[in-house]
Amino acid sequence: GPDQQSNSGGEGVGDFPKTPKWKFVFVNHVTSNPFFVPTQYGAADACALLGCEFQWTGSKTSIAGEMVNATNAAVSAKADGIALCVVDVNAFAKPVDNALDAGIPVVSYNADGAPGKPGTNRLAYIGQDLFTSGVRLGERIAELVESGEVVGFIATPGQLNIQPRIDGAKQAIEQSGKSITFNQIASGAELPQELSTIDAYSQGHPDLKGMFAVDAGSTEGVAKVMAKYKLKDKGVASGGFDLVPGTLEGIKNGHLDFTIDQQPYLQGFLPVLSLYLYKLSGGLVSPAETNTGLLFVTKDNVDPYLTTKTRFEGSDTKQQLVERSGAIGHG
């Protein structure tokens, strides 16, 4: 019957018909940041699966103008799809419209404008809900700290992939009604600088009750400083975002209470999939809003991240089947 016929498939990958080698352009705001290494692996794996290719480009230092240029170049080069980090609510409206006008599908990933204001007419957002993740962070802080001084480190204030988190945290702390003073401190764009900033801050504030961070580098810095001065023993709470090695180490050794995973691998894998399906279906399968999640990693569930090096965390390049066993943790 007709079912069998469809199973015999087309001449493309899997069961799909033969398609051109579509090329999708990922426009990123911090192209060389380790956080996005698994994102690139995700995109690469999806491309290998589907027989397409992707280009990783944008700005190294979060400059909207450079990202606009890269987007425009992708339109000129007639890319088959664009995945974009919308780190500015205004700047990308026109380039995205241009791309859509030229028939190029666009999705956003990792950052999507300000809360309630996506800033572009992209087809869908694939990534964490940043403001919500900040709210969850703030709730967690209010759980861990009764009152007093708490600091939130942010690498580059105002950046829309991290600033909403701090804003969300602030809001949640205020709403908790506890007498916590929350200070926002810029820690700088590179790791050694972040480390030094956090170190000095902790020295200057002996009464600190909590140290938190909203980006990968600052979180790692918090972990190291907590360990250096054994601040856990003094009752300082701590936590942050993402899963770079130093952070995981800190969780394991108990210096860091938690870190929040946002599944960067999926932020590369899913956009390729969405764009591919859009092309394949002639636009009938339109990309869907996808929340890549918000997973608290604590001492209880950190082990697998440490014991295995995988593409999914960016810590290894090789393809492998990661075995797991036992029950799956749940609420």
Added chain:
Amino acid sequence: MAADVLTVSHVAKRFGAVTALRDVNLRLAAGEVLGLIGDNGAGKSTLIKILSGFHQPDSGTLSLDGVEVSLRSVDHARSLGIDCVYQDLALVNELSVYHNMFLNRELVRWPLLRNRSMRTLAAQHLADMGVSVPSVDVEVAKLSGGQRQAIAVARSVYSSARILLLDEPLAAMGAKEGALILDLVRRLRDRGDVSIIIIAHNYAQILEVCDRVNLLQHGEISYDVPRSRTSVQELTDLVVAEYRQAKHRQSDTSGG
């Protein structure tokens, strides 16, 4: 006798520990050419730079036409009619011959430079001085020592200054070019509307053009004589006598 256009009274100038000028008194009459001589390091150039507004004296006064003035800057001095050829020539290697020759005195049709006129005039002035350069468009970095000096001299000599200060204008000039420049100075003197101070170590040249000769020693003018009453021999003897004394002093204080 003509009135003094320039009077220098009790001028002193120190650079850190070095006293370049101690107590200089000097006068320059209208239309006069004054030769200034002295050892290396005697302070001649320092005095000239004070007169041109480049240095400010530590103490002492300058008067122009009997009126005391304080020269705030080179530009100020120039606005009062004082122009100078510096010993270091003050040329800009990166600029062409003609731009150097008209530096800070450019011909302009506002706001643009009148390059063609400057080029023509520059070529003409150099020809008058008997100096040939490959082209007035060439950068001065590429010129020979004498060619460079000729440009610096032309810059001032062809200005319409009332007081001209020439610091060793002939040091790098050839025999012929030097003679032609001395001719030029003589012509200026004969015109009578410019007063000149000229520094040189070649006493024959000094005596050829100067009306009067001053000797700078130990930071003051120690000898002042009209041309008619001196000679190359006398001037040389003066300087060498000074040298003997110096040798003497030196052997007294050596070892300190």
Added chain:
Amino acid sequence: MAADVLTVSHVAKRFGAVTALRDVNLRLAAGEVLGLIGDNGAGKSTLIKILSGFHQPDSGTLSLDGVEVSLRSVDHARSLGIDCVYQDLALVNELSVYHNMFLNRELVRWPLLRNRSMRTLAAQHLADMGVSVPSVDVEVAKLSGGQRQAIAVARSVYSSARILLLDEPLAAMGAKEGALILDLVRRLRDRGDVSIIIIAHNYAQILEVCDRVNLLQHGEISYDVPRSRTSVQELTDLVVAEYRQAKHRQSDTSGG
């Protein structure tokens, strides 16, 4: 007659459109002092820089003691015993007097500089030349024109070169200091182990120390005469005759 230490054959040098040297032939006998004269821009400094290894000739050859050599660099020439005082003095303003005086010829107790010895020697050499500087520790940027020249001259004259090239070593020197340097050159000549080429525009000074005089004109040596058979007057006339011709040529070609 002594053998020639240096022979220059058919040397030519162009800078872009400018032909500085066309066809220079010159020889320097052992122990001889040769005076080189010529107009500004005649190519004297260019020739000296070829002999010191700074420029490479476009064509022609140099021979030392009859053996053809090609001077690869100033360092190479110096290793062959050729040393030079450049017209631009080649001083480093940022360095002290004594470091300049021993530049690239420093006294060392490896790996450290022997600053004390250099300081003492520098002070001594300057005293010999009758030149006083505030201190040998001072940066040369702060010195007067003559003091600077004295340092450059001392650098070479007190080296143990076999062939000394002096490009206008007296231009900025005072009457006394100039005389003392000429004394020094005369003493070197009398010692007989060094041959010297000296450029100067003051023909009296040239004739005081030189054994022979060469005139550089139109890119070649156009006149070669022993001291005994010439005079200041003759040399001056020669140069001025050349000038007359030039004036003539110029008026022929003007307007182009």
Added chain:
Amino acid sequence: MIALRRIGDEFLKRREASILLVAIALMAYFQATTGIFFTESNIVNVSQYVAATAIIAAGQVLLLVSGEIDLSVGNVYTLAPFLMHYAVDFWGVPVIPSILLALVLSALIGLVNGFITVVLRVPSFVTTLGMLFLISGITLITSNAYPVPIPTAADAFAPWLGAAPWAEIIWALLIIAVLHAVLTSTRWGLHTIAVGGNLLGASEAGIRVGRIKIGNFMICSALGGFAGIIEAFRIDSIDPTAGGTGIMFAAVASAVIGGTALAGGSGTIIGALLGAVVLGVLRDGFNLIGVDAYTFDLIIGAAILLAMISNVHLARLRRAGRT
């Protein structure tokens, strides 16, 4: 034929000839490999890569020629559109006066740089480094580090001020033309060269060296502000992370690639434009080819080196060939 050769000779005499040849060769290469370099949309892209950098580079050339440098100009670039925004949206000033106000304040920052450098004698590298942080702080504090939209009141002017495809590059070319004339054909330019070439000599000649330097600081800073404003209009957002050291660096690099000496005394404005073009063409071209971010750095580094080595080589050939 002879006329053509004359034009060719005239062209080769210009200092900028070699870098222009390099730029043309690069464009030809990218057209050959991508086939779409010379489409209108891509040329617009390239022009937008180039314009802001070229404007700042032109100002930086004046300053470099006079022997100074301005590291803070990239931060003035960031601040200026915010100043316009504050004036329009908070203080109710009309758009054009607001822009003028932003430019005047930018020039004032240059004045302060110049004053500290010339009168207080702090080296300009340090003066403008301090100013860089200071202005960055002002921008962050006053803007809360949030990007804001262009004031709606300015919508009517937006196309003129950078939003229209060709607007930015036209401004850049106008500014380049004027500054080229200033540097080559006015007293100001001549004195700028003199001050940078021989500071002592220039002051001996009576040039007011301080005034020249301070003036060039002001010009450079004002141009930085202007570039920031038109770039904000282009991307339709006032971005607190825009500019900074990145664009300052690109501008100085354009100037140096175009033949301006860091040590002062020599430089060309048109060269700086061509330097910015070379950098822009490289960035755009490799993006068109679809080079990845990591490889991008590698390739652009190698390309800069190769382009400059050929440039220097061409320039030497040119000089050798000149009669």
Added chain:
Amino acid sequence: MIALRRIGDEFLKRREASILLVAIALMAYFQATTGIFFTESNIVNVSQYVAATAIIAAGQVLLLVSGEIDLSVGNVYTLAPFLMHYAVDFWGVPVIPSILLALVLSALIGLVNGFITVVLRVPSFVTTLGMLFLISGITLITSNAYPVPIPTAADAFAPWLGAAPWAEIIWALLIIAVLHAVLTSTRWGLHTIAVGGNLLGASEAGIRVGRIKIGNFMICSALGGFAGIIEAFRIDSIDPTAGGTGIMFAAVASAVIGGTALAGGSGTIIGALLGAVVLGVLRDGFNLIGVDAYTFDLIIGAAILLAMISNVHLARLRRAGRT
């Protein structure tokens, strides 16, 4: 008393005196306001702010004095620890030879910079700008832009190489001491000054100017590599985002704050150390005080300006007072 005054006079004669006074004043200020500046742990922090920058600044001083600049040294700083990592973990080379290999390769990068600058006559600003991108690309591609831990084989050496609290600053002081001696008391240093002060004059004097410049490029680059390695040991991670233009900039700024002229011919290594100390104390001190993120830049900018204005003023007083 008299002996004390003699020491005081000797001190005031030194060029670095004024910037040292500024550094001391800043430390006193921060001690007074925070009360914990002079605790051991904070002094260790400050030393770690300072060490890597000071090492690179020392190399940069040599290069700046000889009239060149190296923009790529911050990227060599990033690459070198990865080279060590590759050698140890992938090629099985023992730790110490791996580190030496990384340093030799760093020096080779300097050699290439020097060759392109001196022999091919590309201005060093552009040469090293190209190299900056090139090396950055190499680092990103070979490391996949992912941080890696220090090789476990190196654990035994870690305390010596930067992991122990005082290790970094001791290395820095050693290097500073050696390079200070090189610059002030050896032929190499004298010729470096001569080349930067008067390039034509130095070559007329027979100094091999190319060799001096290339050598200084190599020293600077090797020091960049070494600083990167010890900093990796300190933070116990090899980070592809470390270094880059940020630390290069800080190093050049330290050199200039310490009295090195960008135009060449003059500079002091100890001054560069003190410049790095001033910057480090400012950063640490304002962090101790707990200045808000946005205000930080503002205050540090103003502090740099004030510190340098006082420095220049003090230096002038010092010179005027000298007999």
